[in-house]
Amino acid sequence: MANPSHLEAVDPVLEGVVRAKQDILDIGEPGFTVLPVLIHGDAAFAGQGVVAETLNLSQLRGYRTGGTVHIVVNNQVGFTTAPQASRSSVYCTDVARMIQAPIFHVNGDDPEAVVRVGWLAFEYRQAFGKDVVIDLICYRRRGHNEADNPSFTQPLMYDLIDAKRSTRKLYTEALIGRGDITMEEAEQALRDYQQQLERAFTETREASRRPSEPGAVIRPEPAAPVPIDHAATPSAITVDAIKQVIDSQLTLPPGFTPHPRLQPVLQRRATMVNQDSIDWATGELLAFASVLMDGHGVRVVGQDTRRGTFGQRHAVLVDRHTGEEHTPLRQFNSASAKFHIYDSLLSEFAAVGFEYGYSVARPDALVCWEAQFGDFANGAQTIMDEFISSGEQKWGQRSSLVLLLPHGYEGQGPDHSSARVERFLSLCAQDNMAVAMPSTPASYFHLLRWHVLSRRRKPLVVFTPKSMLRLKAATSTVADFTRGSFQPVIGDQSGLDPAAVRRVLLCSGKVYYDLAEKRAEDGPADTAIVRVERLYPVPADEIAAEAARYPAATEIAWVQEEPANMGAWPTMALRLPGILGRQVSPISLPASSAPAAGSAVKHSAEHRDVIESALGRG
Numbered sequence: 035m036a037n038p039s040h041l042e043a044v045d046p047v048l049e050g051v052v053r054a055k056q057d058i059l060d061i062g063e064p065g066f067t068v069l070p071v072l073i074h075g076d077a078a079f080a081g082q083g084v085v086a087e088t089l090n091l092s093q094l095r096g097y098r099t100g101g102t103v104h105i106v107v108n109n110q111v112g113f114t115t116a117p118q119a120s121r122s123s124v125y126c127t128d129v130a131r132m133i134q135a136p137i138f139h140v141n142g143d144d145p146e147a148v149v150r151v152g153w154l155a156f157e158y159r160q161a162f163g164k165d166v167v168i169d170l171i172c173y174r175r176r177g178h179n180e181a182d183n184p185s186f187t188q189p190l191m192y193d194l195i196d197a198k199r200s201t202r203k204l205y206t207e208a209l210i211g212r213g214d215i216t217m218e219e220a221e222q223a224l225r226d227y228q229q230q231l232e233r234a235f236t237e238t239r240e241a242s243r244r245p246s247e248p249g250a251v252i253r254p255e256p257a258a259p260v261p262i263d264h265a266a267t268p269s270a271i272t273v274d275a276i277k278q279v280i281d282s283q284l285t286l287p288p289g290f291t292p293h294p295r296l297q298p299v300l301q302r303r304a305t306m307v308n309q310d311s312i313d314w315a316t317g318e319l320l321a322f323a324s325v326l327m328d329g330h331g332v333r334v335v336g337q338d339t340r341r342g343t344f345g346q347r348h349a350v351l352v353d354r355h356t357g358e359e360h361t362p363l364r365q366f367n368s369a370s371a372k373f374h375i376y377d378s379l380l381s382e383f384a385a386v387g388f389e390y391g392y393s394v395a396r397p398d399a400l401v402c403w404e405a406q407f408g409d410f411a412n413g414a415q416t417i418m419d420e421f422i423s424s425g426e427q428k429w430g431q432r433s434s435l436v437l438l439l440p441h442g443y444e445g446q447g448p449d450h451s452s453a454r455v456e457r458f459l460s461l462c463a464q465d466n467m468a469v470a471m472p473s474t475p476a477s478y479f480h481l482l483r484w485h486v487l488s489r490r491r492k493p494l495v496v497f498t499p500k501s502m503l504r505l506k507a508a509t510s511t512v513a514d515f516t517r518g519s520f521q522p523v524i525g526d527q528s529g530l531d532p533a534a535v536r537r538v539l540l541c542s543g544k545v546y547y548d549l550a551e552k553r554a555e556d557g558p559a560d561t562a563i564v565r566v567e568r569l570y571p572v573p574a575d576e577i578a579a580e581a582a583r584y585p586a587a588t589e590i591a592w593v594q595e596e597p598a599n600m601g602a603w604p605t606m607a608l609r610l611p612g613i614l615g616r617q618v619s620p621i622s623l624p625a626s627s628a629p630a631a632g633s634a635v636k637h638s639a640e641h642r643d644v645i646e647s648a649l650g651r652g
Contacts, residue, residue: 077117264484317476317515325483333392382412444500476511482496540566549645595623
């Protein structure tokens with residue numbers, strides 16, 4: 035696997051790739067026919083928390099890979115740090131005891147013992163389907179790199195190492211002494227090995243000059259962003275498909291008893307269609323099911339994802355009396371496309387890394403990781419930085435992972451408000467991913483379907499709602515799903531006379547409904563509200579075209595719930611003046627070190643000020 039210098043970050047990524055390959059083979063869990071092998075350093079294995087997170091994945095449903103062989107290259111020093119300064123445990127491998135993994139400690143100067151332990155480890159994995167660890171106790175003859183002098187910090191150790199004959203020489207002498215080989219055969223073996231190295235070096239150098247073959251690593255695309263034509267990828271579905279999905283929610287197995295409070299929720303999904311008012315969770319189910327119908331697998335994983343953090347999804351039903359589970363969307367499974375949805379461990383780093391790896395190996399599938407609250411996604415910042423945003427640029431490694439990050443200011447405090455839109459936008463360049471904040475169920479539906487059907491192999495970050503999940507104004511009609519496509523910009527839909535508009539407000543997400551509600555109550559009739567549904571790539575042409583509808587507008591402002599140094603404004607402040615040829619003013623909370631106020635009362639007052647200022651009332 036492509037491996038950044040951030041130690042152990044690749045661990046969950048590799049596990050995700052392996053699980054995806056096993057799902058493609060679809061032999062079933064007893065046939066774990068792809069073997070993950072992870073090579074670690076001793077200091078990193080003991081010190082990096084993602085190691086424990088990855089070990090914790092090993093026996094969980096949805097993450098099992100049939101056991102990993104971990105090889106710890108134990109040099110007894112981490113860069114310049116001695117073991118007594120880098121761990122509190124006796125052995126660097128003690129973290130693996132958390133899953134009762136067998137740990138083989140073996141002397142690296144004894145090649146035959148190493149091979150014997152390797153066979154033992156492999157046979158254990160095959161027999162029991164669990165992780166196993168080889169602690170290869172050895173030493174690093176040179177420093178951290180060719181220019182490093184390790185004797186500065188470990189003089190006694192390196193006095194011993196300098197006086198020590200190499201493992202190859204010790205083993206060669208032992209073989210000759212036992213009469214297993216002659217000196218001439220040993221020298222010939224060494225020459226053969228050196229020739230193999232030279233041949234491999236030459237072949238690798240020549241291969242880098244040849245054009246890529248099908249299936250080879252894909253080189254990054256040109257730096258200039260390619261305009262996205264969402265309409266070019268049909269994403270609408272039929273009324274009959276909608277009916278099939280709704281029927282799947284109501285048709286339960288014989289004898290299955292859902293929770294009494296869930297039955298009305300399921301029934302309401304049918305009522306929504308009849309009343310032509312489909313909510314967010316139902317729109318999402320339509321997206322997942324229709325993707326399956328089109329022959330693409332769907333994998334959705336996250337903390338509390340099966341039910342949904344806000345009790346909105348209920349993708350898996352649990353029998354009230356027996357505890358048996360029923361997953362309605364599996365009715366749309368086929369030989370090549372299956373629906374998988376799992377609750378994950380309470381982790382972000384390893385969990386997101388796993389799904390990234392899964393998406394790399396399953397370009398045909400819709401692979402989603404959902405945060406409990408978008409705020410917590412920053413626990414996986416290393417994966418965002420090292421893989422999701424830059425993997426294609428660094429290694430030509432493409433991913434179509436979807437991050438679902440609940441975002442919105444409802445007075446729940448600084449840890450449950452912001453998915454840190456600004457951080458994701460700061461990572462965007464060279465058309466490396468897409469970032470969106472859809473404002474309607476249909477917009478979200480078309481976005482997910484376009485992401486799969488367009489085969490545009492880029493990560494997608496979606497800032498999903500919280501209060502909007504049940505906001506009646508934030509619903510979509512049946513026709514919104516049976517026609518049209520994803521719109522990166524949605525113009526004002528209030529019927530204002532464009533010639534009378536003096537102020538244009540650009541915004542994204544929930545704040546649109548707050549602005550629209552206030553304008554409907556007592557706001558000015560000369561203010562247009564425009565929603566920017568896709569934040570990156572910035573839909574420059576669409577924004578410019580929408581602004582051009584209001585030639586008499588004297589002011590254009592960007593309105594957001596977040597503080598001025600957060601949200602989309604830092605990016606829009608750079609882009610919008612060039613797109614519109616005029617200054618754009620921000621209307622937001624003042625810059626802040628915390629994402630939101632800790633008091634619901636203070637939040638309400640601050641948010642009211644933002645809305646009233648945007649509509650010229652404050």
